[in-house]
Structures are given as structure tokens and as C-alpha cells.
Amino acid sequence: MAKKESAARLGKGLSAIFGEDVTNVLEDIQQGKTEVHEDSKFEVDVKDVHPNPYQPRKTFDEGKIKELADSIRLHGVFTPILVKKAVKGYELIAGERRLRASKEAGLKKIPAILMDFDDQQMMEIALLENVQREDLNAIEEAVGYEKLIKKLGYTQEELAKRIGKSREYVANMLRLLKLPPVVQTHVVNQELSMGHVRALLGLKDEKLMEEVAQKAIQLHLSVRAVETMVKNINEPKEKPETKPKDIHLGQVEKRLQTRFQTKVKVDAKHISIAYNGNDDLNRLLELLGGLDEEL
Known part of the structure; x- marks a missing residue:
């Protein structure tokens, strides 16, 4: 299959593969299961390959990168990366782990396949590949969705269809971006679950979100416990109204306090009537004996 034919399968806004597994499509091209023109295959200087600017994934398992680097030192790189021509050098389409590991292993060149993708395809591929691999944390996934909506003008419903999720799922993910940066970091570090942050989003004040999030982490609170905390903050229990004291009773109270000195x-x-010890009690009893006469 010629390069243009292989690219056509992914072309036109990736409409040809939506509903299929984009990860498998890309892997088929890289592993030679889908034929590409020989002119598209070459070795590229690793220093000339720039990250996909639309790559939503920001965190990588350094331990796995080092393991892959060790393997590459011994056996080399068997599966080429996918790149597209850029103003300077090339932009990476797929194979970021291999590229990072090759740099770690000290390689100067890496096998590559040149593809012809536009910015829309680059953005969709970057997001779909990672989502289908489940490589993204929740915040990275939300940022990726937001970029597709802003850059490509998708509605939430259109985006949901493209990624094979429900519109409600997309809406809930996008709501994560309303969390304060500190709380988003807790999500990335897997200190808070999606259930926890959905409850936190019920608070309007960012400072309160941070405080409740910190307490949830420190006390290992369940989602239900956080939901209860948020509810109590939003709906504080009303204190029972205290009826004003009857004026006559108040006057009697003052006279008795003056009379008994307590x-x-x-x-x-x-x-x-309050008293302090037996002596004080006896004092009050004596006073009470003559109370009728003096009042």
C-alpha cells in the first residue's frame, strides 16, 4: 500500500477509523502489517524529532523507559516511530516511549516512517491513541478533550461519539478542569479518586475544595464521607431559634441572683440555683428558710 493510501485510512478527520481501534491501526503501520512506500521509511536523527504538540500525556513511567532503554541497547529498535515533516525537523506522531528510551540508550538515529497528517489528525491521533491505551491520567484526558473542543470546534456530543464515550462522561471529565491546581495534582498522583473530586466539585469556594481534599487524603476518607462533608458545608444545620426570655422571669432571676449571690x-x-460545696449549700438553705418573708 502506498504512503498516500495508508494515510488515507487515517485521513479526512480520521472518519475512516472512528468506531475502530486507532491504536491497532497505528501499530499495524509501524510493525509492517500495513504496507507503506519504501520512500517513507528512513532513519531519523533523534535530536531532530520534536514531541507531538498535541500530546496530552505529560507523565511517563521512568522505570519502564529505562527498562526499554536497556533492551534497545542490546537489541536495537525494531519498530519504527511515526513522524511528519515539520518546519524544522520532524514532529512525532506515535512512538514516544521508543524515542525517549532511544535517547536514554544513547542512540543517534532511530527507524521512522514518514506520514502526511494535518494538525487536526495529529491532535485526534494523540488523544485517541492514549485514551484507547488508557495511558492518560484523568487530568491529562480532560485537557485533551478541552483542546479538541476548542481547537476543532467539537461539541461535547460530537467528541463523545469520536472517542466512544457518553456525553455525560465527557462532561464529567471536563468538570475536573474547574478544580484548583493543587487538587488536580492530587488526582494526577492518584491520591483522590474520581468519586472524591466529583464530590469536591459541589463546593463553590476553591479554598474549601483544597481544605476538604487535604483532609480526605490525611484521614483516608471514603467518597461517602467526603460527600457528607460537602453537604454539611453547603447546608449547615440551622440552630434552633431561642425564644427571648420573659421580662418578668428575667427580673425574678436577677433578684434571686442578688439575694443568693450565686x-x-x-x-x-x-x-x-447553683452552689459550690456543702458549706455553700447550707448557706443557701438558711436563706431559703426566710425567703418568703423577705421577698
Whole structure:
């Protein structure tokens, strides 16, 4: 299959492969299962290959990169990377782990296949490949969706169809970008689950989000516990209204406190007189003996 024919399978906004597995399509090209023109195959200087500017994945497992680098030192690179011509050098389409590992292994050149993709295809490929591999953390995935919506003008529903998800799923992912940066970092570090952050989004104040998130991490709170905390913050329990004290009872209360020199509470049905020890009690009892005469 000629280069243009192989690219056509991915062309026109990738419409030819939506609903299929883009990861397998790219791997077929790289592994030689899909024929490409010999002129498209070449060795490229690793220093001339620039990352895909639309790559949503920002974090890589350094341990796995080093393992791959060790393998490359022994056996070389069998599977070529996919690149497209750039203003200076080339932009990477697929094979970032191989490229990073090759640099780690000290290689100067790496096998590559030259493809002819436009910016829209580059963006869609970068996102779809990672989503289908489940390589992205939740924040990276959300950022990728936001870029597709802003750059390519997709609606949430159109994007959902393209990535094989529900519109509700896309909407929930995009809501993650409303989280404060500190909380987003907790998500990336897998300290908070999607359930936790969905509950946190119920708070309007970013400072409160950060405080509740920190407490959830420190106390290992369940999603239900965080939901309860958020609910209590948003709907504080109303304190029961205290009825104003009857003026007459208040006057009686003051007279008794003056007479007994101790704290006295008077309500509609009770009189409470505080005392401190037996001597104080005896003092009050003596006073109570003459209370009727003096009041």
C-alpha cells in the first residue's frame, strides 16, 4: 500500500477509523502489517524529532523507559516511530516511549516512517491513541478533550461519539478542569479518586475544595464521607431559634441572683440555683428558710 493510501485510512478527520481501534491501526503501520512506500521509511536523527504538540500525556513511567532503554541497547529498535515533516525537523506522531528510551540508550538515529497528517489528525491521533491505551491520567484526558473542543470546534456530543464515550462522561471529565491546581495534582498522583473530586466539585469556594481534599487524603476518607462533608458545608444545620426570655422571669432571676449571690436560672417551669460545696449549700438553705418573708 502506498504512503498516500495508508494515510488515507487515517485521513479526512480520521472518519475512516472512528468506531475502530486507532491504536491497532497505528501499530499495524509501524510493525509492517500495513504496507507503506519504501520512500517513507528512513532513519531519523533523534535530536531532530520534536514531541507531538498535541500530546496530552505529560507523565511517563521512568522505570519502564529505562527498562526499554536497556533492551534497545542490546537489541536495537525494531519498530519504527511515526513522524511528519515539520518546519524544522520532524514532529512525532506515535512512538514516544521508543524515542525517549532511544535517547536514554544513547542512540543517534532511530527507524521512522514518514506520514502526511494535518494538525487536526495529529491532535485526534494523540488523544485517541492514549485514551484507547488508557495511558492518560484523568487530568491529562480532560485537557485533551478541552483542546479538541476548542481547537476543532467539537461539541461535547460530537467528541463523545469520536472517542466512544457518553456525553455525560465527557462532561464529567471536563468538570475536573474547574478544580484548583493543587487538587488536580492530587488526582494526577492518584491520591483522590474520581468519586472524591466529583464530590469536591459541589463546593463553590476553591479554598474549601483544597481544605476538604487535604483532609480526605490525611484521614483516608471514603467518597461517602467526603460527600457528607460537602453537604454539611453547603447546608449547615440551622440552630434552633431561642425564644427571648420573659421580662418578668428575667427580673425574678436577677433578684434571686442578688439575694443568693450565686448563679440562678428561671424558666417557665423550673428554678435552678447553683452552689459550690456543702458549706455553700447550707448557706443557701438558711436563706431559703426566710425567703418568703423577705421577698
